[in-house]
Amino acid sequence: SVSLMGSEDNGMEETEVTAAGGKSIYMVSDGTGWTAEHSVNAALGQFDYCLVDRVCPVNTHLFSGIDDIDRLMEVIKQAAVEGAMVVYTLADPSMAESARQACQLWGVPSADILGPLTEAIASHLGVTPSGLSRWAPGRSNSLSEDYFRRIEAIEFTIKQDDGTLPQNLHKADIVLAGVSRTGKTPLSIYLAQKGYKVANVPIVMNVELPSTLFEVDPEKVFGLTINAVVLQTIRTARAKTLGLGEEGRSNYSEMDYVKEELEFAGKIFVQNPVWPVIEVTGKAIEETAAIVLRLFHDRKNKCLMPRISKRY
Amino acid sequence: SVSLMGSEDNGMEETEVTAAGGKSIYMVSDGTGWTAEHSVNAALGQFDYCLVDRVCPVNTHLFSGIDDIDRLMEVIKQAAVEGAMVVYTLADPSMAESARQACQLWGVPSADILGPLTEAIASHLGVTPSGLSRWAPGRSNSLSEDYFRRIEAIEFTIKQDDGTLPQNLHKADIVLAGVSRTGKTPLSIYLAQKGYKVANVPIVMNVELPSTLFEVDPEKVFGLTINAVVLQTIRTARAKTLGLGEEGRSNYSEMDYVKEELEFAGKIFVQNPVWPVIEVTGKAIEETAAIVLRLFHDRKNKCLMPRISKRY
Numbered sequence: 210s211v212s213l214m215g216s217e218d219n220g221m222e223e224t225e226v227t228a229a230g231g232k233s234i235y236m237v238s239d240g241t242g243w244t245a246e247h248s249v250n251a252a253l254g255q256f257d258y259c260l261v262d263r264v265c266p267v268n269t270h271l272f273s274g275i276d277d278i279d280r281l282m283e284v285i286k287q288a289a290v291e292g293a294m295v296v297y298t299l300a301d302p303s304m305a306e307s308a309r310q311a312c313q314l315w316g317v318p319s320a321d322i323l324g325p326l327t328e329a330i331a332s333h334l335g336v337t338p339s340g341l342s343r344w345a346p347g348r349s350n351s352l353s354e355d356y357f358r359r360i361e362a363i364e365f366t367i368k369q370d371d372g373t374l375p376q377n378l379h380k381a382d383i384v385l386a387g388v389s390r391t392g393k394t395p396l397s398i399y400l401a402q403k404g405y406k407v408a409n410v411p412i413v414m415n416v417e418l419p420s421t422l423f424e425v426d427p428e429k430v431f432g433l434t435i436n437a438v439v440l441q442t443i444r445t446a447r448a449k450t451l452g453l454g455e456e457g458r459s460n461y462s463e464m465d466y467v468k469e470e471l472e473f474a475g476k477i478f479v480q481n482p483v484w485p486v487i488e489v490t491g492k493a494i495e496e497t498a499a500i501v502l503r504l505f506h507d508r509k510n511k512c513l514m515p516r517i518s519k520r521y
Numbered sequence: 522s523v524s525l526m527g528s529e530d531n532g533m534e535e536t537e538v539t540a541a542g543g544k545s546i547y548m549v550s551d552g553t554g555w556t557a558e559h560s561v562n563a564a565l566g567q568f569d570y571c572l573v574d575r576v577c578p579v580n581t582h583l584f585s586g587i588d589d590i591d592r593l594m595e596v597i598k599q600a601a602v603e604g605a606m607v608v609y610t611l612a613d614p615s616m617a618e619s620a621r622q623a624c625q626l627w628g629v630p631s632a633d634i635l636g637p638l639t640e641a642i643a644s645h646l647g648v649t650p651s652g653l654s655r656w657a658p659g660r661s662n663s664l665s666e667d668y669f670r671r672i673e674a675i676e677f678t679i680k681q682d683d684g685t686l687p688q689n690l691h692k693a694d695i696v697l698a699g700v701s702r703t704g705k706t707p708l709s710i711y712l713a714q715k716g717y718k719v720a721n722v723p724i725v726m727n728v729e730l731p732s733t734l735f736e737v738d739p740e741k742v743f744g745l746t747i748n749a750v751v752l753q754t755i756r757t758a759r760a761k762t763l764g765l766g767e768e769g770r771s772n773y774s775e776m777d778y779v780k781e782e783l784e785f786a787g788k789i790f791v792q793n794p795v796w797p798v799i800e801v802t803g804k805a806i807e808e809t810a811a812i813v814l815r816l817f818h819d820r821k822n823k824c825l826m827p828r829i830s831k832r833y
């Protein structure tokens with residue numbers, strides 16, 4: 210029996226949270242908690258308008274590796290004390306059911322992210338879910354081919370970042386070309402983590418591009434472009450971070466130079482009409498990644514409805 | 522009115538899928554689709570036992586940027602034709618409702634991943650969801666501080682990968698130390714994408730470690746270790762990929778050498794007892810990342826229940 214009173218968890222942190230204000234969301238997982246975090250992030254996008262300027266501040270707290278009932282109850286009890294809601298992913302159905310009941314009993318709003326989806330998939334596949342969490346002793350944890358492919362993609366992508374190895378462009382799955390600060394590096398890394406070997410080639414005004422860029426399959430090359438004003442703002446901030454001298458080009462963030470460099474890039478894109486040109490202004494990295502991959506798979510599969518397919 | 526018959530989408534791809542066999546899951550989003558993909562991946566973990574060796578093969582198909590009713594109906598119709606289930610994240614409640622109804626009408630099993638969570642959060646916060654998708658015209662897409670922080674973390678982490686800049690260790694949030702093929706690089710990148718500046722330092726037998734490693738706050742240093750047999754297997758595969766000569770050390774993947782190098786690392790870890798040592802054998806990168814970050818935040822916050830907290 211767990212009592213709400215006399216909880217020994219009422220330490221410094223709650224006071225901190227209360228002082229700071231805002232509603233809390235507890236994310237509880239028997240695994241890493243990344244799934245809950247990702248879903249909550251997406252859902253919070255629906256409240257951007259009131260999160261902005263902290264009109265309605267929200268605190269999230271991620272509890273990972275909660276795989277026994279005692280710790281689960283402790284977290285939920287704590288949520289009750291803090292007036293938080295609980296979002297959970299618990300593979301063991303009896304743990305999920307306990308979470309549901311405890312939340313109901315203690316008046317804690319809750320949402321099960323894994324259960325309903327798992328059940329829907331189970332009845333679609335006609336098989337029973339294992340009920341085993343990521344870290345359950347019964348699970349085999351042999352690393353898959355896919356796992357090693359991803360690591361290779363990450364290592365490839367890091368090694369040839371910033372155009373360092375133009376002779377390797379033919380080994381890349383995807384090649385990104387764009388002027389400085391169009392987000393080539395973070396985009397490359399994002400795609401690499403999904404298993405694609407990415408090479409990126411910086412476009413610098415009046416600097417000749419590596420000839421290999423024009424020799425590889427143009428269907429795998431993507432141009433990145435950005436609004437000149439936004440780019441200038443980003444570059445100015447960047448120049449400050451680097452220290453003025455370090456960048457080596459004082460006009461790097463000057464508007465005339467920014468515009469000319471974008472035009473220079475634009476001309477190259479026009480000369481290579483097979484390359485799609487993606488406008489990245491105001492887009493998050495994962496958004497640009499989604500656009501690149503949709504085009505990439507679309508070109509490969511040539512089906513009427515663009516889709517990204519995988520086999521498990 | 523949409524008819525299931527006479528669909529013009531019945532192209533080459535369906536035949537392909539039928540020939541390959543297996544059940545299909547359609548993931549449909551008005552945004553990138555990464556949330557649906559992440560959730561489906563986690564849920565499929567519950568069916569590992571029957572996905573292995575393709576006993577019950579599953580095909581997933583990701584449809585991103587589905588933000589008008591016509592394309593939504595087209596995808597669902599296609600799902601009906603293929604006998605697929607539909608998992609969706611649609612910010613506009615009327616789109617979500619249309620999806621639900623169409624699936625019901627056409628006998629397509631479905632699961633709404635965003636709606637229930639958004640509603641639960643809305644009633645917890647006492648505010649109404651905007652109903653606007655990521656790419657809706659009404660949304661401001663100003664890039665946040667957090668956004669730039671992440672990009673900086675990625676760039677920092679790439680630059681000093683593989684111990685290249687030991688003088689920068691003091692600038693890192695997290696420092697990883699371990700022998701070759703313990704996953705330092707992919708782990709660093711994973712953490713960097715979450716906004717942490719990571720430095721990694723390779724431990725190589727009889728090679729002196731940079732003195733800065735022992736000068737930085739030991740609370741931010743993490744040792745990685747791995748089972749010798751598993752490491753040998755990984756290194757053997759690695760040596761093949763690189764070509765025998767390239768690695769420059771023929772004994773790199775020999776069992777005696779592997780064991781000795783792990784012992785060498787082990788001694789360093791014993792000499793630095795503040796560093797937690799994480800056993801990575803059989804763990805996915807995101808699993809090790811969860812462990813590192815839990816310890817990291819726990820050490821910073823010193824609360825009774827380890828948690829990772831954020832403010833929105």
Ligand SMILES: Nc1ncnc2c1ncn2[C@@H]1O[C@H](COP(=O)(O)O)[C@@H](O)[C@H]1O
Nearest residue numbers: 238240241242243244298300342343566
């Ligand atoms: N490969 C897997 N095998 C079994 N369960 C998994 C797997 N991946 C994720 N899960 C479960 O899915 C939920 C979300 O995982 P996580 O993102 O690690 O919190 C947790 O309940 C995990 O136990």
Ligand SMILES: Nc1ncnc2c1ncn2[C@@H]1O[C@H](COP(=O)(O)O)[C@@H](O)[C@H]1O
Nearest residue numbers: 254550552553554555556610612654655
């Ligand atoms: N920042 C955001 N603002 C509004 N909606 C979002 C945001 N991020 C994600 N969403 C929505 O959350 C769902 C999942 O997003 P995604 O992972 O891009 O498919 C979609 O319905 C998106 O429209």
Ligand SMILES: [Mg+2]
Nearest residue numbers: 238242244245
């Ligand atoms: Mg989770």
Ligand SMILES: [Mg+2]
Nearest residue numbers: 550554556557
């Ligand atoms: Mg989605």
